[in-house]
Amino acid sequence: MAAKSVSLDRGYWVFxxxxxxxxxxxxxxxxxxxxxxxxxxxNGITTPTWIGLANYEKAAHDKTFWMSFENxxxxxxxxxxxxxxxxxFLAAFLYDFVANKIGQRAASVFRAGYYLPQILPVxxxxxxxxxxxxxxxxxxxxxxxxxxxxxxxxxGDADIAIYSVMAIMVWFQIxxxxxxxxxxxxxxxxxxxxAASVDGANWLEKFLHITxxxxxxxxxxxxxxxxIHSLKIFAQIFVLTRGGPGRATIVPSYFAYQxxxxxxxxxxxATISTIMTAIIILLTVLFINVQSRQERQExx
Amino acid sequence: xxxxxxxxxxNKSAALLFLIALLIVMLxxxxxxxxxxxxxxxxxxNNGPLSLPGSFYTDGLRExxxxxxxxxxxxxxxxxxxxxxxxxxxxxxxxAFALGIGRVKGRVWFLVFFLMANTLPQEALAYPLYYFAKSxxxxxxxxxxxxxxxxxxxxFGTYLLTSxxxxxxxxxxxxxxxxxxxxxxxxxxxxxxxxxxxxSVLFVFFFIWTWNEFFLPMILLVSTSNxxxxxAIAVLQGQHNMDATTSSASAxxxxxxxxxxxxxxxxxxxxxxxxxxxx
Numbered sequence: 362m363a364a365k366s367v368s369l370d371r372g373y374w375v376f377x378x379x380x381x382x383x384x385x386x387x388x389x390x391x392x393x394x395x396x397x398x399x400x401x402x403x404n405g406i407t408t409p410t411w412i413g414l415a416n417y418e419k420a421a422h423d424k425t426f427w428m429s430f431e432n433x434x435x436x437x438x439x440x441x442x443x444x445x446x447x448x449x450f451l452a453a454f455l456y457d458f459v460a461n462k463i464g465q466r467a468a469s470v471f472r473a474g475y476y477l478p479q480i481l482p483v484x485x486x487x488x489x490x491x492x493x494x495x496x497x498x499x500x501x502x503x504x505x506x507x508x509x510x511x512x513x514x515x516x517g518d519a520d521i522a523i524y525s526v527m528a529i530m531v532w533f534q535i536x537x538x539x540x541x542x543x544x545x546x547x548x549x550x551x552x553x554x555x556a557a558s559v560d561g562a563n564w565l566e567k568f569l570h571i572t573x574x575x576x577x578x579x580x581x582x583x584x585x586x587x588x589i590h591s592l593k594i595f596a597q598i599f600v601l602t603r604g605g606p607g608r609a610t611i612v613p614s615y616f617a618y619q620x621x622x623x624x625x626x627x628x629x630x631a632t633i634s635t636i637m638t639a640i641i642i643l644l645t646v647l648f649i650n651v652q653s654r655q656e657r658q659e660x661x
Numbered sequence: 662x663x664x665x666x667x668x669x670x671x672n673k674s675a676a677l678l679f680l681i682a683l684l685i686v687m688l689x690x691x692x693x694x695x696x697x698x699x700x701x702x703x704x705x706x707n708n709g710p711l712s713l714p715g716s717f718y719t720d721g722l723r724e725x726x727x728x729x730x731x732x733x734x735x736x737x738x739x740x741x742x743x744x745x746x747x748x749x750x751x752x753x754x755x756x757a758f759a760l761g762i763g764r765v766k767g768r769v770w771f772l773v774f775f776l777m778a779n780t781l782p783q784e785a786l787a788y789p790l791y792y793f794a795k796s797x798x799x800x801x802x803x804x805x806x807x808x809x810x811x812x813x814x815x816x817f818g819t820y821l822l823t824s825x826x827x828x829x830x831x832x833x834x835x836x837x838x839x840x841x842x843x844x845x846x847x848x849x850x851x852x853x854x855x856x857x858x859x860x861s862v863l864f865v866f867f868f869i870w871t872w873n874e875f876f877l878p879m880i881l882l883v884s885t886s887n888x889x890x891x892x893a894i895a896v897l898q899g900q901h902n903m904d905a906t907t908s909s910a911s912a913x914x915x916x917x918x919x920x921x922x923x924x925x926x927x928x929x930x931x932x933x934x935x936x937x938x939x940x
Contacts, residue, residue: 372844373763377771380756380815387812388778391789398788405792459680462673473927474684477691480923482873482891485915488898489690492912498905500693500710507709532687593782596875600895614876617784622880627788634784645780 392638398631405627416632425608426633429616432523433592436612439527440534440591445583447531448538451475453572455539456546457554472543476536483533487600490529491516516602519609526601526610530594538583545576577655585648592641613637694916697909698722705905721910729885729893731914738872738889738918741803741810746867748811750860753818758848760819761826762834772823778816783876791880805881810874814867825859826852865926872918891915 399416403409420426460468478486493500494515502512515525553571562570573580595614598604604611604619613633620630697705698721699714708715725731756775760768790809791800799805829852837851853860875891882888888896894915898908 373759374765375759376755376763376844376848377759377765380752380819381771383752383812384774384778384816387790387809388781388786388816389774391786391793392781394789395785454676455680458676463677471680471684475687477688477923480869480919481916482875482919484873484875484891484895485912485919488894488908488915489694489912491898492905492908493690493693495905495908498705503709504711532690535687589780593784595784596891596895599875599879600898614782614784618787618876621788621791630784631788634782634787637782638785641780641782642777645777 395631396635398628399635401628403627404625406625409628412628416629417636419629420632420636425611425616426613428608429611429613429633432610433594433612435523435527436530436591436594437588439530440594441584441587443531444534444538444587445580447535448542448583449573449580450568451535452539452542452546453568456543468543472536472539476540478533479536481533482596484596484600486529486533487597490532491601494525517606519606522602522606522609526597529601530591530597533597534587537587541579541583542576545579546572549575578652581648581652581655585645588644589641592637592644691916694909694912697906698913700906702904702906710905721906722914725907725910725914729897729911731890731893733886734888734890734893735918737803737887738891741806741878741889742868742871744807745810745814745871746864748807749814749818749867750863752811752815753822753863754848754853754860756815756819757822757826758852761823762829762847762852763844764827768823772820775816775819778813779820783813787877787880790877794881800881801883801887803882803887806874806878809877809881810871814870818863818867821863822856822859825856829855862929865929869919869922869926872922890918 398409400411400413401409402412402415455468455471459471481489494502496502496512496514496517499515501515505512513521516522549572553575554567557567557571593614594612595618598610598612598615599618602610604615614637617630617633617637620626620633693710696713697710699718701718701720704712704715704718756771759765760771765771786809790805794800794805799808833851833855834847837847842850872889873891874889875895878889878892879896882892885893894911897903898911903911
């Protein structure tokens with residue numbers, strides 16, 4: 362019997378062939394070529410010159426490089442920290458307050474409405490907001506003018522551009538954790554809440570000790586996914602500010618793009634993107650480790 | 662007792678007010694773009710952005726449509742997205758069949774590879790892909806975008822489908838084998854039809870993700886006649902100094918297809934977002 366089910370499992374590797382070859386040609390080889398380019402100086406036309414780690418040294422002393430990662434921290438606040446926290450409260454609130462006291466339909470309508478920005482391509486979301494924030498005839502400055510406030514150049518003023526981008530990203534991102542968390546709440550056993558109520562726990566205590574604890578796997582996934590997304594942020598910056606004014610909103614992916622396609626500094630662009638990749642892989646591995654350790658603890 | 666009931670009612674309306682205010686903020690950009698796309702430039706200048714359009718003015722939309730040849734952009738986006746969705750599913754299905762059903766040797770390593778491929782930033786592939794596309798004569802063709810995005814989507818699809826297939830009932834597989842099914846028949850007649858719900862979720866995901874894609878299409882497609890909807894709108898916005906109503910018309914044309922997809926695929930999507938999230 363056992364031997365028979367083994368014989369079922371032979372020869373399947375043929376099916377893996379097209380997918381594995383495609384992965385090799387389109388992702389794995391280009392990736393390693395890119396890592397290779399990062400050790401060279403290259404303008405994309407002549408033969409690349411091997412310069413070892415010089416590009417990495419250059420990055421370590423490059424103000425724009427550090428600026429791009431500093432800006433990325435702001436983006437992480439806007440895409441991961443704020444949406445996860447707000448999403449948690451909003452999901453819990455919609456799930457047990459609105460759904461119970463006002464109605465399931467109302468909760469669904471709110472959820473769909475808050476999620477709507479997520480259906481847009483990020484580039485289009487950028488186009489919409491650039492239109493609203495246009496300094497001369499944009500809607501926001503018009504509204505401010507109506508209440509007697511000074512207009513501002515939201516995306517063109519180096520002091521506030523990054524905050525404008527952050528606000529747009531919060532608007533764009535909030536629906537994602539909300540939808541995931543609301544679905545996650547459905548698997549929390551209501552008896553846990555009843556037991557806690559009997560013990561005299563208030564809403565906040567129940568939220569902290571039951572809700573957050575029970576949906577921890579989803580919280581992990583949301584944090585990891587949004588972290589990766591915020592490290593990859595490109596289209597928004599391209600459409601909204603092109604990294605400017607100056608380098609006020611530059612992010613690593615846009616900086617890499619500039620080096621590849623505007624400054625013909627291919628080696629340096631490859632270095633920046635390789636460093637980005639290393640950070641993303643490190644984060645992924647770290648998170649998966651923490652998560653599986655938590656699961657093991659739970660199992661004990 | 663009465664006091665606490667009254668308090669509860671006040672709380673309830675305060676909460677509802679807050680939620681509605683938040684909803685208005687979230688939907689405001691959509692609404693404001695929609696009403697201003699139908700105004701004449703003069704109307705916008707005189708009455709401001711908040712007034713409703715006095716007449717149903719579609720010249721701005723029409724002018725933008727013709728200026729970018731929007732029909733062509735819709736065709737490009739549709740052709741690319743549908744082809745990528747189908748090719749991505751075929752690749753994912755073949756991979757997952759070998760990994761999840763066939764449980765080939767080293768499948769854990771393959772899965773790690775697919776997962777990593779899925780998390781890599783496109784910036785780390787972009788230049789070599791651009792260079793290869795140029796040397797192969799595929800640069801500035803829709804085919805180049807289709808090939809690259811199909812493989813990238815299949816990395817996620819393989820990961821998801823393999824975990825679905827690893828719980829596929831073994832009795833069904835063995836019964837089919839005893840009935841004389843070969844492996845290809847097993848895939849085409851048993852595994853694929855049974856997993857159709859998951860495949861349709863994947864199709865919708867791949868389609869929308871590809872439609873929304875920006876970075877790689879921008880790098881691989883240079884001439885406007887090959888560009889996709891988001892690309893054409895975003896690039897044009899940077900180049901021309903458009904007036905307020907034409908700009909909102911262009912934004913509306915970017916939003917509309919996505920709203921249509923959302924309404925069409927809403928049920929599949931809500932099922933899928935949560936299905937893919939934790940595994």
